[in-house]
Amino acid sequence: MTGLALRHIGKTFGQTRVLHDVSLEAGDGEFVVLLGPSGCGKSTLLRIIAGLERQTGGSVSIGGRCVDDVPPSERDIAMVFQHYALYPHFTVRENLAFGLKIRREPTPVIEERLAETASLLDIDNLLDRRPKELSGGQRQRVAMGRAIVRKPALFLFDEPLSNLDARLRASMRVELKKLHRRLGTTMVYVTHDQAEAMTLGHTIAIMNHGRIQQTGRPDRIYQEPGNPFVAGFIGNPPMNLFEGSYRLHPRDLEFRVGDLTVRIPFQAHDLVGTESGTATLGIRPEDVTFDPPGPRHVAIAGTIDLIENLGGDAVVYLTVKGQSLAARTVPGLRQHAGESVTAHWPMNALHLFINEHRVPLPSS
Amino acid sequence: MTNRPALLGGMLLAVLGSLCPFLWFVLTSFKSQIQVEAIPPTWWPDGSLAFYTSALVEHRLFHYVRNSVVVAGATTIIVLAVATPAAYALARLRLPGKAWILGGLLCVAMFPPIVMAGPVWQILERLGGLNTHWGLVLPYVSLSLPLAVWILTVFFQELPFELEEAARIDGCTTWQTLSKVLLPLATPGLFTAAILTFIYAWNEFFFALLILTNPDQQTLPVGIALFQGEFTMPWGEIAAASVVATLPLIIVVLLFQRGIINGLSAGAVKG
Amino acid sequence: MSPARGTTGWGMVLPALAFVAFFSLYPAIDSFLLSLYSEFPGPEPAFIGFGNYAELVQDPVAHQAFIVTLGFVLLSTTLELVLGTGLALVIHERFMGRGVVRAAVLIPWAIPTVVASQMWRFLLNDQYGAVNAILFGDRVDAYVPWLADPWMAFGAIVLADVWKTSSFAGLLILAGLQVIPDETYDAARIDGATAWQRFWHITFPLLKPALLTALLFRTIDAFRVFDLVFVMTQGGPGDATQVIQFYGYKTLFTEGRVGYGTTISVTVFVATAMLSLFYIRTAGSKLLQREPA
Numbered sequence: 001m002t003g004l005a006l007r008h009i010g011k012t013f014g015q016t017r018v019l020h021d022v023s024l025e026a027g028d029g030e031f032v033v034l035l036g037p038s039g040c041g042k043s044t045l046l047r048i049i050a051g052l053e054r055q056t057g058g059s060v061s062i063g064g065r066c067v068d069d070v071p072p073s074e075r076d077i078a079m080v081f082q083h084y085a086l087y088p089h090f091t092v093r094e095n096l097a098f099g100l101k102i103r104r105e106p107t108p109v110i111e112e113r114l115a116e117t118a119s120l121l122d123i124d125n126l127l128d129r130r131p132k133e134l135s136g137g138q139r140q141r142v143a144m145g146r147a148i149v150r151k152p153a154l155f156l157f158d159e160p161l162s163n164l165d166a167r168l169r170a171s172m173r174v175e176l177k178k179l180h181r182r183l184g185t186t187m188v189y190v191t192h193d194q195a196e197a198m199t200l201g202h203t204i205a206i207m208n209h210g211r212i213q214q215t216g217r218p219d220r221i222y223q224e225p226g227n228p229f230v231a232g233f234i235g236n237p238p239m240n241l242f243e244g245s246y247r248l249h250p251r252d253l254e255f256r257v258g259d260l261t262v263r264i265p266f267q268a269h270d271l272v273g274t275e276s277g278t279a280t281l282g283i284r285p286e287d288v289t290f291d292p293p294g295p296r297h298v299a300i301a302g303t304i305d306l307i308e309n310l311g312g313d314a315v316v317y318l319t320v321k322g323q324s325l326a327a328r329t330v331p332g333l334r335q336h337a338g339e340s341v342t343a344h345w346p347m348n349a350l351h352l353f354i355n356e357h358r359v360p361l362p363s364s
Numbered sequence: 365m366t367n368r369p370a371l372l373g374g375m376l377l378a379v380l381g382s383l384c385p386f387l388w389f390v391l392t393s394f395k396s397q398i399q400v401e402a403i404p405p406t407w408w409p410d411g412s413l414a415f416y417t418s419a420l421v422e423h424r425l426f427h428y429v430r431n432s433v434v435v436a437g438a439t440t441i442i443v444l445a446v447a448t449p450a451a452y453a454l455a456r457l458r459l460p461g462k463a464w465i466l467g468g469l470l471c472v473a474m475f476p477p478i479v480m481a482g483p484v485w486q487i488l489e490r491l492g493g494l495n496t497h498w499g500l501v502l503p504y505v506s507l508s509l510p511l512a513v514w515i516l517t518v519f520f521q522e523l524p525f526e527l528e529e530a531a532r533i534d535g536c537t538t539w540q541t542l543s544k545v546l547l548p549l550a551t552p553g554l555f556t557a558a559i560l561t562f563i564y565a566w567n568e569f570f571f572a573l574l575i576l577t578n579p580d581q582q583t584l585p586v587g588i589a590l591f592q593g594e595f596t597m598p599w600g601e602i603a604a605a606s607v608v609a610t611l612p613l614i615i616v617v618l619l620f621q622r623g624i625i626n627g628l629s630a631g632a633v634k635g
Numbered sequence: 636m637s638p639a640r641g642t643t644g645w646g647m648v649l650p651a652l653a654f655v656a657f658f659s660l661y662p663a664i665d666s667f668l669l670s671l672y673s674e675f676p677g678p679e680p681a682f683i684g685f686g687n688y689a690e691l692v693q694d695p696v697a698h699q700a701f702i703v704t705l706g707f708v709l710l711s712t713t714l715e716l717v718l719g720t721g722l723a724l725v726i727h728e729r730f731m732g733r734g735v736v737r738a739a740v741l742i743p744w745a746i747p748t749v750v751a752s753q754m755w756r757f758l759l760n761d762q763y764g765a766v767n768a769i770l771f772g773d774r775v776d777a778y779v780p781w782l783a784d785p786w787m788a789f790g791a792i793v794l795a796d797v798w799k800t801s802s803f804a805g806l807l808i809l810a811g812l813q814v815i816p817d818e819t820y821d822a823a824r825i826d827g828a829t830a831w832q833r834f835w836h837i838t839f840p841l842l843k844p845a846l847l848t849a850l851l852f853r854t855i856d857a858f859r860v861f862d863l864v865f866v867m868t869q870g871g872p873g874d875a876t877q878v879i880q881f882y883g884y885k886t887l888f889t890e891g892r893v894g895y896g897t898t899i900s901v902t903v904f905v906a907t908a909m910l911s912l913f914y915i916r917t918a919g920s921k922l923l924q925r926e927p928a
Contacts, residue, residue: 052529073535085526089548098544099534146530374725379739385798386746388765389754403775405768446654449647457644465648472659474911476859478883479904482669482897483662485888506658509651538643567747569862574888585749589866599757606750613745621738628806 003028003063003186004049004154010057011044011210018044019210022058026188026203031180033201034190037233041210042190043158049188050156051075063153073102078147079156083163084139086131092142093127096149117149120182137168144176148183157189161196173199194234198222206230228280228353237315237326239282239351246279246354248272255281255352260321262298264350264361271359280353285315287349288327290341299344304337318343386610393603400600415600416608423598424579425605428587432609435497435572435583436565439504443512443561444554446505451516452542456528466517473510477570485574495578503571508564512557515627519553520546556627559620563613584609663904670897680894687898697899699874700882703789707878708857711796715853716846718797719804724838726805727812744802752866755795756782782868785875792863792876800856804849811845812838851914858907879903 004026011019018041026032034042047053049060051072059068067075078099086095096117100110118124121141131139140160147155161169161176177200180187191197197204198218205215206229214226225231231239244257253266262281293299302320314331317324320343327343335341352359392400393416394409419425454462484503485494493499523546531541547554569585576582582590588609591602617624670687672680691697726737743751758765761780771777781787815838823833861880864870870877870885880903887896 047529050529050533052532072529072533077533079530079533081526081530083524083526085524085530087527087530087545102535102540371725371728371730374721375730375736378722378725379736381798382739382743382802385754385758386742388758389750392757400763403762403778404771404773405763405765446650450651453644453647457647459644459648465652469655471908471911472655474855474907475659475663476855476880476900476903476907477861478859478880478887478900479666479897480659480662481884481900482887482893483665484658486665487658487662502654503658506654509654513651563745567749569747569749569865570884573865585747585862588747588753589749589862591753599760599763602753603757606747606753610746610750613747614742617741617745618738621734621741624741625737625806625809628803628810 003030004032004188005061006045006049006058007061008058009045009048009055009060011041011048011053012056017210019048019055022207022210022212024205024212024215026186029184029186031187031189031200031202033197033204034188034207035194035197035201035204035233036192036207036213038192040207042192042207045207046079046156046158046188046190049154050077050079076153077156078150078152078154079158080143080147080160082159084131084143084160086139086142086146088131091128091130092123092134092145095131095142096127096145099146099150113149113151117145120148120179121145136164137172140164140172144179148179153186155185155187157187157191159191160189162191162193169196176200194236198234206233208233224358225282225351226358227356228282231282231351231353235284235286237285237328239284240288240325242281242323244279244281245276246272246352247276253352255279257281258322260300260323262350264347264352267362268360272354277354282351282353283325283345283349284351285326285328287345288325288329288343289345290316290327290329290333290335290343293342293344294346296347297344298347299342301340301342303340304335306337307333316341389603390607392600393607395600397600415604418598419601419604419608423587423591423601423605425587425608427580428582428584428605429608431497431581432566432584435500435504436562438497438501439508439565440558440562442501442505443508444558447509447512447516447557448547448550448554449542450509451513452520452546454513455517455520456525457538466514469510469513473507477507481571481574484571488575493575495576495581497581500572500575500583501565503575504565504568507568507571508561511564512561515557515560516550516553519550523549552623553627555620556623559616559624560627563616566609566613666897666904667901669893670895670901672894674892674894683894687895688902690895691898691902696874696877697879697882700877700879703875703877704858704860704879706789707793707796707860708854711793711800711857712850712853714793714797715801715804716808716849718801719806719808719849720842720846722802722805723808723812724834726809740802740805743799744806746799748799748862749866751795751799752863755791755798756867759791783872785872788868788872788876792860792867795863795867796857796860800853804853807849807852808842808845811842811848815841847914851911854910854914855907858903858910 004024006022006024009019009022010017022041022045024032034045036042044053048055049062051067051070055068059066061067062075062077087098090098093114096114097110100113114127118127121144123138123141123145126134126138126142131142134142143160161172164172173196180200189196189200201218203215204218204221206213206221208229214221214230221230222234225234225239228241232241242255242257242260244255244260246256247254248266248269249263251265253264255262255264300320302318302325304316304318305324306317308315308317309331311331313328314333316327316329316333318327318341319325325343333341348361350361352361391407391409394411394413395406396410396412396414399406399409453459454466459465480503488494488499488502491499493502527545527549528541531545536544567585569589572583572586573589576586579587584605588602588605591598591605671682671684673683673686674680722740726733726740757763759781761767761778761783764781766781767778779787781791819837819841820833823837828836859880860878861884864876864878864881868876870881879899883896883899883903886892886899890896
């Protein structure tokens, strides 16, 4: 059984089309993250799942049931909002109980669920406070408690950690992961933070301009980004992307951007329509090294522009044949800014995109 | 600007200028008839309550107060009951043309009363509303609705949208969302709208003068404006009645000045 | 949203709209229709088109009333804006007892206009009034009958109006002051601007939208001045303080000339509407720019 299925969802606001034919499935108990830059439509998609917005096309099913004409309160969902949306005039206890009371659950059930949830989230001692007497992290817990207490079939999170400071965000991320393991409920989580997406999600759906760009396991998306947008969006610092032209040769492919030419062993000629054209070549900063080159490495001389020392590692920005290139490496490089250096990378770490699509390269 | 002496001077001037004229009227109300008619005037009253008793007994002051309480109270209750849902819908629900409704209300609030006076009088004559309290309450409600709707709309707009979505997911209907979640949070706004409406209805003179010609129904402003003595102006009684008419307002202002200031600027600046 | 929500929405707005339509909008329109009829020769009113308006253009009393009203509006709003700005600057400062000062300043606004009118009438009384006592003390023969002199009486209603409503103008201006961030002043101070320069180059330009709003509200309100005149002077002495709304009231309700009375009222209405439009056209663009989204 599926937890959630979105089929060909489209949405327009007036003249503006914000979602194009979005399809996505989440298995029962799966943690799906919708990741994308602001304005990509991820929050709208979440609100359509919740029933707060009505899609202009396509359908939503939750737990195998089509919910297109079901109001939010009857979709068996709970939502944690970006700004928590705690009712300021209620105590924590009343906030948690409100949804159950509106549904006319019997008092003993409410009491029991409340106690259960409060101890699960460790907010027992906060029950009689009002939201404004709570810290940011405590509010966050109460907001989650309000969702949990309802025992929904599906949890929806709208950037729930974005209002916390960096330290608290990291620890809440861990707690959220534990919570999901204990509850085992399907969750859909919207964020623009790739670290949250990579750590929390079983599946990540990357969105841009109202379309899903790629769906998959976090490591797959990192290792095999399906298009230049995903390649540039995932990873920190982002992947180096060169937009240039290619020409096919019998055994390899020649990529050219300005003065930089790279010849890549290539066999998948049938996947590329024409002999030559435009292409994007990518290399992750963490794949660029300054150690002595190994076999099947590309080596290029360049000049260091700037070194950012981050403690655990360092990011080196250099110029190679007129192109800028970032490299992530261990600190302690002998050369300094302004000096020349040889950068190189293994041939199989390259990512090639033709017509906005990934073209597989031989793996070793 | 931290020019302390100038600030202090300005403050003193503002307070004295605002209060002194009325203070003189208050003092007058506690004088005796002889003191009021002294030339040149005496400043300090001998603390007589004669004018208050005379205003109550001979000029039926209590009766005017009661009429004003009924009219202003009824107006306030009806305005709140009508304006609150309207403001909620205008602030939150998707209604086509709601910008036009809000703009239109503001325009109507600017109509000079006299342009409505004749036809309103005729309508009330036909409905049998002349010389009745409800006949005065109807135009009062209509005239104070625009400001109340504006104040409340601004208030509802400032409440976070997420709260309502949370309420919807929790299973509230539109009316439940309004009554259980938004109204408790909008209490300051309701209060401000109520106070401003009450003050308006308590002070209004023009329509009251037209609609209530029978002294039995007249409100305080009409009573005070038409106070007549047998031979001379009954200044002492007028002063006493004025103090009675103003005292509740002064208390309200002292208690709720912050809300009033915010409400007035919400109605005006965002308009 | 679903259609059900739409209907709920209209259901919520409808009572308010009904009230306003029935007791404000319809009467205003009806006034215009009534103004097209004459009660002469009677008994049934006769349709005379814009005949009443033609009469109004010729009516010297109406001319006088318009001039008095215009003078009243110009003088009182100017004074109120100046005093209101001063008041706003004072209340905006942070000091001990600011709440008390704010409340004190609000009291004239809360006092019923009728009470304020009686109060000023008594203050300006030729025999028992405090104003004469303060100015002339024991020299009783120097006492001035303020309200008996045309110019003084006009001055008196302006004074009473300014006293009563400067604080309202002040509140609107205060709201404008409060949106000017403190940082702007700090920056100006670092740039070496004096207190006066800060007012003239920063406060005043940033305050313009609020000043225009206050001007709009005060002008419209001053145009419909009635209570003050009714209580303090009854339009006298002569026609010196007969403002247009008072003249309209007398024509409509004392003389019972419905057609001509509504003609006056519609003219007042059109005058205020045009004035509002003019203000909104000049100020509106700026006000809209201030709106965040």
